[in-house]
Amino acid sequence: MLIEREEEIQELLQAYDSEESKFVAIFGRRRIGKTYIHHYSNSPNHI
Numbered sequence: 001m002l003i004e005r006e007e008e009i010q011e012l013l014q015a016y017d018s019e020e021s022k023f024v025a026i027f028g029r030r031r032i033g034k035t036y037i038h039h040y041s042n043s044p045n046h047i
Helices: 006-015 034-042
Strands: none
Touching: 006 034
16 A cells, blocks of 8 residues: 555556656655555556
8 A cells, every 4th residue: 555645656547548658757765665656556456
């Protein structure tokens, strides 16, 4: 479960669902869950 990451997840899902190519950069300090957000939003049971 991700807490207070709904906005980031929605942005990623919109980029995945878009008909056109998108570039999404996920950046930030280390150990804040960047890779986890990517895996979570890309999983079939993300909701």
